[in-house]
Amino acid sequence: MTIIQADWIVTCDEYDNIIENGCIVFDDTIIDLGSFEDISSKYPNTPITTTAPNTVILPGLINPHVHLEFSANKTTLKYGNFMTWLNSVIEHRAQLIEKADTELIDNELQAILKNGTTTIGAISSYGFDMESLQKTKLNVVHFSEIIGSNASMVDTLFADFQARLKASAKLKSDRYTPAIAIHSPYSVHPFLIRETLKLAREQNLSVTAHFLESIEEKEWLESSSGGMSDFFKNFLNQTQSITKAHEFLNQFKGIENLSFTHCCQANDEELETIDELNATIIHCPVSNRFLTNSTLEYKNIAHRSFALGTDGLSSNYSLSLWEEMKNALFIHQHINITDLSKKLLNASTKGGAKALGMKNKGSLKKSYDADIITVTLPDACEKKDIFLQLILHTSNSSATFIKGEKIV
Ligand SMILES: [Zn+2]
Incomplete structure (x- = not known):
């Protein structure tokens, strides 16, 4: 089981949920995601991997x-x-x-x-x-x-x-x-x-x-x-x-x-x-x-x-x-x-x-495949601007996981 923390989690789920200072828990599928406080108290025995400031976790x-x-x-x-x-x-x-x-x-x-x-x-x-x-x-x-x-x-x-x-x-x-x-x-x-x-x-x-x-x-x-x-x-x-x-x-x-x-x-x-x-x-x-x-x-x-x-x-x-x-x-x-x-x-x-026709991909949700990428923005941005800043400032991901396996 892996837990990663980042300043932002952009879920691309049906509610367009964005979590500030969040963590995602996964093996080959996503087990849990939520705020840093919630996840660190729920999984006290699992080490949390932190990311660089202004990093965003999003679906591959x-x-x-x-x-x-x-x-x-x-x-x-x-x-x-x-x-x-x-x-x-x-x-x-x-x-x-x-x-x-x-x-x-x-x-x-x-x-x-x-x-x-x-x-x-x-x-x-x-x-x-x-x-x-x-x-x-x-x-x-x-x-x-x-x-x-x-x-x-x-x-x-x-x-x-x-x-x-x-x-x-x-x-x-x-x-x-x-x-x-x-x-x-x-x-x-x-x-x-x-x-x-x-x-x-x-x-x-x-x-x-x-x-x-x-x-x-x-x-x-x-x-x-x-x-x-x-x-x-x-x-x-x-x-x-x-x-x-x-x-x-x-x-x-x-x-x-x-x-x-x-x-x-x-x-x-x-x-x-x-x-x-x-x-x-x-x-x-x-x-x-x-x-x-x-x-x-x-x-x-x-x-x-x-x-x-x-x-x-x-x-x-x-x-x-x-x-x-x-x-x-x-x-x-x-x-x-x-x-x-x-x-x-x-x-x-x-x-x-x-x-x-892939029903378990494309969003960060519990039980979905752990196809996850992280992207690091060059500076801080407001929640409402996050989609635009991601598009303007990203060429490559900083990390890529497919079914929980770190590929990049
Ligand atoms: Zn074509």
Whole structure:
């Protein structure tokens, strides 16, 4: 059993409880938390580890949407327009994937751990990330991804997907959870969606999908027109969209743990359907800024429990949620910065846990997993400013515990 004291404990629980001069008691799960006086009198025989002044204890960050297989991109891919980016991905994909070997992915995972992230949702297009994800100390939800809109290819694509999912399922442990990603409404044939969701329901797997990221995607789904038409005609000899946005969403009924990433172009009706599905929206503000010059409007997430994701290095310069939160402060520039900070830190902890279907993570609560980080602020701050100051002054955690084991 370990007890740690700090000037502040930010619980990210449903009451947004913040404890001043508090202690947390844990082994692999959280046993207790409260004020220094209460905990020291309740556990008189257990030594208390103290921390530096202005240290904050908080839940480990949860990044539910990252593409590690694209980690080799630094300066290759083109930003500023979704179709320009997509074409640059097609052009450089083979070389980027080859460059992202196990060592490169291992290094990215080490950096993710160092900054205080304890859980990731990794979207895996090829299964090339599995060796690294099997070794890492991070908690991993591994989303084997299905993609392909060409009807003549569906059997081959589904067989390949099943083989990858099977290989992922073999790695299942209390730290590694296999799951399913459906790339997007425009890129996956309805037959493949139906069959993969059938597997998800049978095996109770979490599911995620990209949804209405760009205006080009919306135009294509609505009227088979716009910027995507040339792409489909040239690469896939396809002139009609295979589905509509609402038809796509309606296929997900009965999936227990579900998330949709981006949703920048989703209208009120589509957002309501996402609510009815009890799905979480994963907001990736930097990726949206880079690829589409747009964002998910804050009014569409303010009253919802949402998650924050970095997306991959194919559309970001960093896989740190602290960077993502800092940038979100500027992207949503008309929202009160103090209120927004609180929302963003909750999105990066308990929002991520909900997106991944992890019921015992994302908050500091009794019986939850002891995924805990400490962060030391450079000076004292008031209780109401703590979320903002954490975001402004943190790059790395000072300590990281996963299921009670000290990792960093
Ligand atoms: Zn993505």
